[in-house]
Amino acid sequence: MSRLSAGNADPALEWPGSMPRHVAIIMDGNGRWAKRRMLPRSAGHSQGVEAVRRAVSAALEFGIEYLTLYSFSSENWNRPKQEVGYLLDLLRRFANRDVAQLHAQGVRIRIIGERLSLAPDIVSLIEHSENLTRNNSALTLVVAFNYGARDELTRAVQAIARQIGDGTLNPRDVTPAMIEQHLDTRGIPDPDLVIRTSGEQRLSNFLLWQSAYSEFVFIDQAWPDFDRELFAAALRQFMARDRRFGGLAAPVS
Ligand code: IPE
Numbered sequence: 035m036s037r038l039s040a041g042n043a044d045p046a047l048e049w050p051g052s053m054p055r056h057v058a059i060i061m062d063g064n065g066r067w068a069k070r071r072m073l074p075r076s077a078g079h080s081q082g083v084e085a086v087r088r089a090v091s092a093a094l095e096f097g098i099e100y101l102t103l104y105s106f107s108s109e110n111w112n113r114p115k116q117e118v119g120y121l122l123d124l125l126r127r128f129a130n131r132d133v134a135q136l137h138a139q140g141v142r143i144r145i146i147g148e149r150l151s152l153a154p155d156i157v158s159l160i161e162h163s164e165n166l167t168r169n170n171s172a173l174t175l176v177v178a179f180n181y182g183a184r185d186e187l188t189r190a191v192q193a194i195a196r197q198i199g200d201g202t203l204n205p206r207d208v209t210p211a212m213i214e215q216h217l218d219t220r221g222i223p224d225p226d227l228v229i230r231t232s233g234e235q236r237l238s239n240f241l242l243w244q245s246a247y248s249e250f251v252f253i254d255q256a257w258p259d260f261d262r263e264l265f266a267a268a269l270r271q272f273m274a275r276d277r278r279f280g281g282l283a284a285p286v287s
């Protein structure tokens with residue numbers, strides 16, 4: 035299916051190409067959004083949760099299979115204690131308030147990132163969200179929390195090294211597919227499209243392995259301003275790209 039409409043809300047919108055299976059978003063710019071309004075950074079983060087809700091609804095409407103949201107990086111612990119505390123509380127509130135509704139909408143939730151060092155109540159919320167929604171299939175919402183790609187790859191290398199160390203694995207059997215099986219994203223297809231808001235053009239330790247052949251779209255607006263129209267515009271940019279994966283462009287038929 036190459037032409038999809040954006041749904042009943044906007045029947046005029048015709049997609050110019052195939053919908054990406056997996057869209058990953060670096061939700062950036064909450065602090066600057068708040069600063070411009072003379073508000074505390076926390077106000078930007080709480081408006082950011084509204085943008086998360088809009089992004090999930092749009093992904094469901096557009097028929098995207100996987101939506102990954104970068105919500106807290108392994109480096110974000112370096113922020114002031116008060117801001118970190120606020121972000122952790124937002125996650126707690128999101129898990130308590132939104133997960134039931136997401137479940138009702140058929141959303142499956144997966145959390146990626148290091149979790150052993152998280153507070154036990156957060157680990158319970160993560161496990162509950164994943165277990166409750168594990169059989170849903172309308173959309174897989176992947177939340178990257180306490181996630182850093184270097185940390186993820188380091189944990190994968192440690193797990194593989196342990197198997198080599200105890201003699202159950204031959205180094206010759208280490209393949210890209212095997213490495214993927216040890217990443218937090220195992221079973222999730224690579225992102226076709228990575229979107230970053232707020233004008234920064236960098237990955238900030240997000241999905242380094244998985245984004246090897248992703249398309250990138252950078253949006254000037256800050257994350258709290260993200261909405262269905264900006265999402266649709268990014269998807270249309272993606273659809274105009276020519277993905278070659280190291281090969282040659284498909285001949286025009
Ligand atoms: C993104 O917004 C949210 C997180 C990283 C948790 P920022 O908090 O990074 O906002 P800016 O980039 O400082 O504006």
Ligand code: IPE
Nearest residue numbers: 060061062104105106107238
């Ligand atoms: C990346 O944004 C992390 C998240 C969006 C969760 P940052 O704001 O932390 O990235 P840098 O510091 O600008 O690279």
Ligand code: MG
Nearest residue numbers: 062063064065
């Ligand atoms: Mg930022």
